[in-house]
Amino acid sequence: MSLISGFEHIVRENEPLAPYTRLNIGGVAEYFAEPTTKDELVSLVKRFAENEVPIRLMGSGTNLLISTQGIAGLVLHLSAPAFGQIDVEGDTMAVGGGAKLSHFVASAVREGLTGPQHLVGITGTVGGALHSNTSAVGFDIGSWVQSAEVLNRSGELVTHEKENMSFSYRQSSLSELAILSATFKFDSESAEALTKQMQKLWIVRRAAQPAADVRAAYVFKDHRGDSASSLIDQAGLKGTRVGEVEVCDRDPNFFIAHDGATADDFLRLIELVQTRVRDQHEVELQTSIGIW
Ligand SMILES: Cc1cc2nc3c(=O)[nH]c(=O)nc-3n(C[C@H](O)[C@H](O)[C@H](O)COP(=O)(O)OP(=O)(O)OC[C@H]3O[C@@H](n4cnc5c(N)ncnc54)[C@H](O)[C@@H]3O)c2cc1C
Known part of the structure; x- marks a missing residue:
């Protein structure tokens, strides 16, 4: 029996991963699967686990750098509707790990649930956001999870x-293979007031970060209260380029990939920025982007 027998309808071999990522960089996945139900996902993971094949999970690929050599083993993608459900009941939301963060924010605002409006304009899935405890302006997604x-x-x-979960700056205790769903609880506020607040926040964020169609990634974590952006800026690195990857002028904690950019260009620029910031500030910048 082959490794994928019975799963041929959801598994593809040697699938290029670049189109699934915002950076549009990287090689192929040995196996790539888009299961359509939870049962199918569980059976597939058991099959690959029993055969000791490595498994990874990709969200919407917003903050992933994939190596040019590609990925050995299985890459899972929770793109099916079964993983993107959003149900609201009173002050509680049940949300699939594959749901878009933007849909989560819009649903909460529409239902008059306050909190998620602060995350407007951040791309990714709810699972990806929980994995790295996505936050903005002092509000983090983990603080609302039940x-x-x-x-x-x-x-x-x-x-x-x-009580068994913990969330801190850009990390969570949810380190398992896949976050399939979560429930959240919020305070209530008028949907009209929340919509206005979200629109204002969206205008500010849109001006601060690269446009949605730009191949950009958010590269480093802030360091003990010092923003990575200002540390990089003070080191005079805005606009610095390695090959076809460039430190963004508008916010230097974003790197922009131009046509022909490679994962190696990206990694060399990360190293260069870390070295210059270390030399200037004696600070070791840690990456926030997932490097596969
Ligand atoms: C322009 C831009 C602006 C951003 N602004 C902010 C910001 O203001 N604040 C902030 O905190 N972040 C910000 N980010 C980063 C953002 O939070 C992440 O990109 C996003 O949350 C990742 O979600 P994703 O689904 O795309 O995950 P991916 O990029 O696909 O994956 C990232 C990691 O999450 C894991 N993962 C994804 N889904 C799941 C799941 N269901 N279960 C378990 N693990 C999973 C992956 O295995 C991988 O390790 C920004 C990124 C960009 C490009």
Whole structure:
């Protein structure tokens, strides 16, 4: 029996990953799967786990750098509608890990639930945002979570309650293979007031970050209260380029990939920026982007 027998309808071999990422960089996945149901996902993960094949999960590829050599093993993509559900009941939302962050924000605002409007304009999935505890202007997604259903690397489903999870700056305790869904609880406010607030925040964010069609990634974590952007700016690195990858002028914590950019250009620019910031500020910048 072949590794993918019975799963041929959802698994593709040697699938180019670049088109699934915002940077549009990188090689192929040995196996790439888009399961259509939770049961299918669980069976697939069990099959690959039993055969000791490495498995990774990709959200919407907003903050991933894929190596030119590609990825050995299985890459999962929760693009099916079964993983993108959003249900609102009173002050509680149940959201699939594959749901777009923008849909989560819009649904909360429409229902008069306050908090998520602060995350307007940040791209990604809810699962990806929970994985790295996406935050903006002092509000982080982890602070509203009540429970999360995850799938571990052996293919077992586990539910974590609020008291068993922790969220801190750009990280969470949800380190299993896949965050499948989560429930959130919010305070209520008028939908009209929230819409106005969201629109204002969106205008500010749109002016501060690269446009949606630009191949950009958010590269470093802030360092103990010092923003990575100002550390890079003070080191005089705005506009610095390696090959076809450039430090963004508008906000130097974004790197922009131009036509012909490679993962190696990107990695060399990360190293150059880390070295200059270390020399100037004695600070070791840690990456926020996922490097595969
Ligand atoms: C222009 C721009 C602006 C940004 N602004 C902000 C900001 O203001 N604040 C902020 O915090 N971040 C910001 N980010 C980063 C953003 O939070 C992440 O890009 C996003 O949350 C990642 O979601 P994703 O679905 O695209 O994950 P991917 O990029 O696909 O994956 C990133 C990591 O998350 C993991 N992952 C993804 N989905 C799941 C899941 N369901 N279960 C388990 N693990 C998963 C992947 O395995 C990978 O390790 C910005 C990024 C960009 C490009």
